[in-house]
Each structure stands twice: as C-alpha cells, then as structure tokens.
Amino acid sequence: MPTQRGAARGPAEPATAVVRDLRAVAGPGRLRFADGDIVVVSGLPGGGKSTLIKRAAQGGGIDSQDARERWERLMPAPVPYAVYRPAVRIAHYWGLWRVLRSGASAVVHDCGTQSWVRAVLAGAARRRGRALHLVLLDTTPEEARAGQAARGRGVSAYAFARHRGAVARLLREAESGRPPAGCASVVLLDRPAASRLTEIGFR
Template sequence: MGGTVDGTVVPWGVVDLRGMGGAGFVVAYPADAVVVVSGLPGAGKSTLLRRWGGGAVRAVDPRGVHEACEAVMPGWLPYAVYRPWARVEHFRLLRGSVRRGGPLLVHDCGSRAWMRRWLAREAGRRGRELHLVLLDVGADAALDGQRARGRHASARVFARHRRGLGRLLAAFAVGGSMPTPEAVSVLLLDGVSRSRAEAVRFVAGLSGGLERRA
C-alpha cells in the first residue's frame, strides 16, 4: 500500500521497499505525525534521523539522554548503575515531545511492542498518528555499523533485539492482517532503499492513513 508521486512516497499500511534500487525519494507524512525509526543496533537509525531531521525536525534519540546522564556522573561509575535513571529521563523527554505537538522523529530499537503501543496511545490522545520505519539490514551489516561508529551493544542486548525484530519481520512476511495495528503505516527499508530515502517531509493537510482506511 502507499503511493508515490514525483519521487515522494506517502506511506500507509505496509510499504515494502526492500530490494528496490533507483533514484532517491522523499517520504511524506502528516504535519503532526510521530515517526518511529527502528532497527538493530548499528542498522543506521541515527544516521537516517540526522539526514531527515537536519535540525529542523525534533528528534528523540536515547543516545542523547545517555550522553547527558554520562556528563553529570563520575567517570568511574558504570552506565549500568544509572541506566534506570537514563531510561526514566528518556520517557519523560518522549512524552513531553509528543505532547508538545509538531512533527516528531523517534529512535527506537523496534523490538518492544509495548513501547510502540505506549507511543501510539500518547499520540492518539492528541489526535496524532504513529508511523513506523523499519530498517531490515541484517545482523552482519548491523554489526559492521557498530564497528564503524565505535559503539557496541553487548552480545546479550543485540541478541534480544535480533529476536524481537526477527519475530516482527516474520509477521510481515506472512502477510494478512497488520502485525503492528498501533501504527498507521510501516515503511520497510533495507540498506539500499535506506540510502535512497533522502529526506522526510511533514505536510499540512496531508490525508492520513486513518482516513484512507475509513
């Protein structure tokens, strides 16, 4: 599902662009959409968010919260000790950003269904749509991405995210009903199509997926 006009992709339902080469394109969402970019650690979520955000669109990345907490903690204190505080701060930032209104990009691993449901509820209370971008680049490419950026998720954390995303991708492969009913659309990208997704545009008056389903 979804539409493409003059190099602009307008997602609703499931839009699978994996394995599709070609020219670059722009992804368009309603002006107040909450767009969650998901994938394995090292899949390129932060890179895509930087490309799409460019400082003009609010983006929430847990790495920023991690670094802010790290900056005020003693250097000898392991991150594991204050991780719960960092997570609470991340949720506070997310909730505040959703309530503030306007377009929002969110960095999330995507393996936690409860997180998507919570975001969908927060957005829905304010009449906003939740959209998902899922990066399916494979475990080897994600590990290469971690090495390139010099940051590594532990083997345990990586394996947990891999299992969760694997189940989600398998559900999309089966077809039938939408495996993520909390999201208006899911845009599936691999390494090739991810590089083609040059920008995101939030368009006032754009007909949303909920209207298309009516």
C-alpha cells in the same frame, strides 16, 4: 493487503499504503506523513537508526542515543554506562513525554524490543486524532555488528539476540501485509534504501 515492494513513485514517497516495501528501490526519496503523526524508527542496534534520524528527520528526532551522549559527557570516563543507564532512560522518556504532550509531530528512535513503547505512542497519536507509523530498517546481523564496531559501542550477545528476535517478528508481520498493533502503516528499508532517504517529514 500484500506488501508493495519497490513501489517508488518519484522523489516524494507518500506513506499511505499500509505496508510499503522500499528495499532495493533506486534513487533518493522522502517520506511524508500528516502533521501531528508519530513515526517510530526501529531496527537492530548498529543498523543505522540514529544515523537516519539525524540525517533525515525533519525538525530533528527523539533518540535515546542523544540522551546517552549527554550523560557520557557529564560522567567521568571510568564510570560504566550501566551505572547511569536509569538516568539516561528517564531523560529520554521525559523528553519524549514533553513532545507528545505538545501535540507536535515526532520521529522517535525505538529499539523494537519494548512493545509497550509503541503502545504508548499509538495511544498518544490516537488521542490527538492522528496516526502512528513504523519505519523498519531491515539490516543483516553482520551489517549491524559492523555498525556497532564503527561507533565503538557494542551490544552483549544476550541483548543482541533479544533485538534480533523482536525485529524478526516486526518484519514477519510487515511482510505478511499487516502492520504491528497500533501502527497505521509500515515502511521497510534496507541499508542502501535508508542511505538514499533524504527526508522524513510532515505536511
């Protein structure tokens, strides 16, 4: 199925197409998914995933950044993140597991490098008879680096290269008209389109 580019149909954008390309689409909009579905937001570090989730996710989202910030407030300033990163990961996945167990709809932050995370989410959606959807932010490395600088938190060159490779693979799959394994649909957003998105909701 070919990618549908620029196919906005009004303020509420239904996420029914297998691949919906909203890059360069003008005007604000909403993404609506079925109740009980799971939505994964992926993209480069600094590309705007956390900002989009905080602004648009109906009922809030599940973001590892929130767990990191909670731990940062608890830890003495000189303690490097690497020391308590395992605790942040545990807290994040514990919160995610609780939401999945409840059967509630969820918007989840995902860096894109861990395909097993999407596999787990797809399995959870399938068991409840629902679907997993991917919202993929297509930002340039320069935009992502600027985003990292703005939040005062950079990513090592090695880690950034891994992220770039993972996101590039996801983009290639989507642009070929097929969502990644386990995903029922993909929505592609560039930075301007993401900034105009007002809601990721469920109905």
